[in-house]
Amino acid sequence: MIAILAPGQGSQTPGMLAPWLELDGADERLAGWSERAGLDLRRLGTTATADEIVDTSVTQPLVVAAALLAQAEIEKRFALPQDTVVAGHSVGELAAAAVAGVLGAEDAVGLAAVRGREMAAACALHPTGMTAILGGDRQAVLDKIAEYDLVPANQNGAGQIVAAGDKEALDKLVTDLPDGVKYRALKVAGAFHTKYMAPAQDALREHAGSVVTKDPVRTLLSNADGGVVSTGAETLTRLVDQVTRPVKWDACMAALGELGVTAVVELPPAGALVGLIKRELPSVARIRLKTPADLDSITEFVEGSK
8 A cells, every 4th residue: 555745844955846847748737836926936946045035935836846746657657556545644644635636736736835824924924943852751842842732743753842932932942842852943923833933724725725625535634633634625724724734744654654554645745754754664664756767666656555
């Protein structure tokens, strides 16, 4: 059984779209998405600097576009098994919804553009941030995060929890972590997946009201709880709610294991999710799609899953 995974913000790299734009139809597809997003995604994905694409308003539609360019080529080359599972991390859940047939690709990129723009604006309202907490007893780390009125905004499994909230509280937290626990401040604009993103959630909800959805045609996991989402309407509601709610990627990985997934394919800009899978589900085969040349690696898994 195969799972298609879509990464989130932080996975972007300069020039990541360039090899995918060499494929037939990709340039035209991206032009339509750029118009929908109100951004020149071609330039941003080929010649823009790392500093430019770290901007939340740019990164989010860019990573969704990258994932969907690759997925379009997968659909052209392969007949994926009917039991293919789909999941996305944070903004990657918009790409996952498109892969599962809930959203059209243009709508997914358009929603990502609104999400990114509004989250960037919300970040400017109060000094907030996110810090990755690495290692230690899970419950002890969660208790310490709660002690400082912070939120475990990303529960990534494999010993990784991202604390988010008020910047001063984060600064205090890192001086009071349990022994043996490491930390790393993330280069993001603010506290995603917390109450501080409420204005962005409201704006996204308003925009989502005009989006037409379909029920999933593939098994779609929600990173709210790792559960299977069965309707398009529920998927869209969860995508909006996710802006202020923690991402429980650990629950998604547990669900992949319970479903019997034997191979995962991470869409571009790939790397982070297969790394977590390697540590949490070491027996599961992993493919990270960086360039179209990596698509050949999917063949044996598709044929073996039929």
